[in-house]
Amino acid sequence: MIKHFISLEWKAFTRSASFKVNLILKILMAFGALAILLYMLLIGVGAYYIIDEYLKKEPLVFVNQILIFYFLADLSLRYFLQKMPILNIKSFLYLPLKKDKIVGFGINKTIISFFNIVHAFFFIPFSIVMLLNGHDALNVSGWVVAMLALVYCNNFINIFVNNKDVVFYALVAVIVGFAALTYYNIFDITAFTGPIFQAFYDRPYLAILAVGLMVLLYKMAFNYFRKNFYLDAGLAQKVAVGETDNMAYLDRFGSVSTFLKNDIKLIKRNKRSKTTVLMSVLFIFYGLLFFSGAVKAYDGPFWRVFAGIFVSGGFLFSFGQFVPSWDSAYYPLMMSQNIRYKQYLESKWYLMVIATIITTIIASFYLYLGWQAYAAVVVGAIYNIGVNSHIVLWGGAYIKTPIDLSSNKKAFGDKKAFNVKTLLLTIPKIILPVAIYAIGHFASGEVLGFILVAVSGLIGLLFKNKVFGIVERIYKAEKYKTLAAYQQKN
């Protein structure tokens, strides 16, 4: 029976429509995973000596102290990234299989997940180093068994927590709260939890408790799913409450408002687009690497403009590059309706401009890092609005990847998004403003550099209609290809 499940899993993996297309991406991911394992291994080996050497602390005691944060962080990472295998199991429900077997297979599959194995790459080498440094073998093995059992506890806890946002946010709040309290010396949670982890070393037989907890959580996860193994319970799709929203306040945008309303609903109501917004928020902080001097390689003055472009343009780049793919699910509708491309494009353009302005206002905290930092963000925003918004829409017209709004798959990269045409378009997007700034910087100073970038952004605005005309022609010329490409679901 297990043999059947495994062969089905393998077929699902190799026969998915995206398999060949994404093979390169998969290989890259495999390399990434290997790199992470390697890092963990290095940390596992090196941590003992580093703590001993530089922090002058007893390594095991120190590790035990921070382990609480380690496990909590692991839990929240799992929530974000670890996929629950149980969800695609619907088609087995009516087949003559024991439900216990299906549920068991689903949960057992999580055991060999990368998210569990990666921890072994830290704990096991760390334990070996401890042995080499004269720690008692029995104590060390008690500790390492307990730690690995706790890793699996997290694995099974995640099965319950999965898809319960409340629990997740509570968890994050707890982590941040404890970290802050510890940092400001108000209340040190590690003083309580450290000894607990230490106990597994001091009394190795206590590892039984951790293993027992793991088994208990496994049983609970199993029962939880066994009990909810019905289409209208655990396997049900979450149905969001739909609110009709006429967004009358957007009517002031005139004829564009029709599409603008839809675009805002698109962003608000779909998982994939929400991730895009989240990513653009992260971009706001990207500039800290440059302006705080944290990374030495980024210290040159030209990097400022580079950073400014990204800080203000996170949304513009991550959303704009997939216009019109955002509308791929209902592209046949759009193509048979009476749509004026210019309005359609203009609505996306307004959206990017509004987002850029909001981002720039939020980014005003860069003023703390000197006026140059914020000036770079502001001129970056002007350049983004004037020039990059057009280029991004232009480049998007060549990308024909259907977007599945309901899933986060591929949100972090897609092979098709990097073709030669879009690659060439990064030159005017990023390199050109840096070059323009350099000219001004060398001719007179940073003020002239900033002014030149801002002026070129303003000039770019003049070409808006021209570019929209070009994009419209591309849309028309590529219409059938685009329609056919969007039909191919992954």
Add this chain to the structure above:
Amino acid sequence: MISTYKLSKTYKENTVLNIDALEIPKGQSFGLVGNNGAGKTTYFSLLLDLIQPSTGSIKSNNIQVNESEDWKPFTAAFIDETFLIGYLTPEEYFYFIGELRGQNKSDVDALLAQFSDFFHGEILNQKKYLRDLSKGNQKKVGIVAALIGNPEVIILDEPFANLDPTTQIRLKQIIKDLAQKQGVTVLVSSHDLTHVTEVCERIVVLEKGQIVKDLETNPETLKELEAHFANATVLTEV
């Protein structure tokens, strides 16, 4: 209203549609029947300029559909769920289509009011997005949206499939009214011979992309069609 001339669609060497000539006059309710793969949806997609013809052309109201887009203002269609925007509520979707077709909110509301029995209380004010509605209810939304803005040509692919009997009967009445009272040209495809013979004045049978029958509906049509398809299955089995 719609003239098809030497139209064909070929994928590699496989010709999926080949219509030498087909004339659909204004105000006709036109039914397209055929087995799976007969070319019904291909014909409708060509008519909506969603795919390119390999040869020939379709003119709608003397506008060649793959040359000009001027057919769009008077044409409405519901082919499949790719004509629905999943993250909108039905109301938002209707208003969006209404705005595209130059109708304001009260125009759309007035139209929707006529369909309250068709919706059976399961569409409006349900606090659900289109993607969470059942297949049948999604279809109802798509069909009614195709009626917004007084189109002159309405194209419905398999409109009866997935609908409950009450709605099927109501839909038949709606389609008849559109053609007879309002002079709308309605194109419908279906597998269900009973439904099309009840609704359509004219029925064309497609087989492997070719027109094999072109009938004006009369009391004998259903029997004739049934005989035709019964024989067709026998033939393929032999």
